[in-house]
Amino acid sequence: MSKSKIIPASGYLLVKPQKQEKTTSSGIVLPDSHEDKPQQGEVLAVGDTMLTDYGTKRESPCKIGDTVIYREWGGKEYKENNIDLLLLKFDDVMATISAKG
Numbered sequence: 055m056s057k058s059k060i061i062p063a064s065g066y067l068l069v070k071p072q073k074q075e076k077t078t079s080s081g082i083v084l085p086d087s088h089e090d091k092p093q094q095g096e097v098l099a100v101g102d103t104m105l106t107d108y109g110t111k112r113e114s115p116c117k118i119g120d121t122v123i124y125r126e127w128g129g130k131e132y133k134e135n136n137i138d139l140l141l142l143k144f145d146d147v148m149a150t151i152s153a154k155g
Contacts, residue, residue, distance in 0.1 A: 065104030071095040
C-alpha cells in the first residue's frame, strides 16, 4: 500500500488489519458467517504523544511497521482506496508481536 494521507490525532494509530485465515489447519473451510473480526494488523501511522487527564505524557506503545494485537471491538473502521483501515487508541493495543525469533 502506498503511504496513506491519513495522519492520526494524538493518542491514535492507523492500522491495516490482517485478514483472518478462512481454512482450519485440518483443511476445513469456514463460511463467511463464522468469520471473526481481525485482532491484529500492521501499524501504518502513529499519532503524536498524548496528554492524559492527569497531565502526564503517554507515548505510543508501538512504531510504524510493527504488528500489533488489539481489542476485538476497538477502533473506528475506515476505508481508503478500497482498503480497510482502523483508527485505534493507544489503549486499544494489547501487545506488539516481536519479529525476533
